[in-house]
Amino acid sequence: MRVVLIGTNPLTLATARMLQDEGVDVILIERDKERIEQLSEQLDCGFLHGDAGSPDVLKEAEPENTDALFSLLDNEQTNIIVALVARSLKFSRVVPLVAESQFERICTELGLADTVAPNRAVARHLVNQIRGEKSLELAAIIHRDAEVFSFIVTQDEAGPLADFSLPKATRIICLYRHEKLVLPEETDRLAADDEVIVITRPSRLDELKRLWERPAKPDERSE
Structure with a gap:
């Protein structure tokens, strides 16, 4: 399996490390060249230098050979744009991260079915903890x-x-x-x-x- 990840924030890097532990081939796209040089000493994965919102950069990530593209940047508008560009380039699966419910709805209307919306899930988990209840993740059931x-x-x-x-x-x-x-x-x-x-x-x-x-x-x- 081959997965492309956009950016190098803590969530993206944690995801990259977990995927590598599962034997997945990981490619990171990062616009900061110095950041790439720093991380290349820590992570055994592929790197692409450039802006992931650019079709030319995403084409270099080889959509035809990629199983999924994750855009987990802190800016959800950028995540949506990256996902739309990636979909137009025929990536088989695109997964943008959005935090606010208004963007969840936009992603649904745009047909981005694999959107990750962590805020609602985390909020529900915290409320359940206060109530003394055990939360069950949907993936577990x-x-x-x-x-x-x-x-x-x-x-x-x-x-x-x-x-x-x-x-x-x-x-x-x-x-x-x-x-x-x-x-x-x-x-x-x-x-x-x-x-x-x-x-x-x-x-x-x-x-x-x-x-x-x-x-x-x-x-x-x-x-």
Whole structure:
């Protein structure tokens, strides 16, 4: 497996080290040449010097030979731009990090399905600790034969929950309405801009992405 990581902040470096421990081939893209020289003595991975927002730089990372690209920079707008450029270059999987919920929604609308949003997960974990409850990470309870997917309900799709059509082997877990959790039995309708969370089989994931990922605009497609 080969993974490209953008930047060299603490989260990125921690991820790089863990991936290397798993035997993954890691490539780091960094714009600071002195930083690369410093880290090359500490990490046994590949380095590319340049701005990851540049298509020419990302092309050097060999999209066709890369399994995933992670943009975990502190600036979430930059992460989104990098992810969009990487997707246009046909990286098979792009994973941007976003902290604020407003950017989570933008990523969903842009079809960036693998967005990492740590703030909500960490906040929930801390609240559970205060309550004396044990937190369970989703990854620990969702096994390999299941996938979780989310999408935003459009104006045309809004209506009675009972009439909402989903692919086979797909069920709604919950939804978020105005940033508040709503369980299926607590509402009989889906409203525009609801964020719906579903569980499905891995074989259905591509179908869900085709149904709810926003089609790329002409200027987002590679020539």
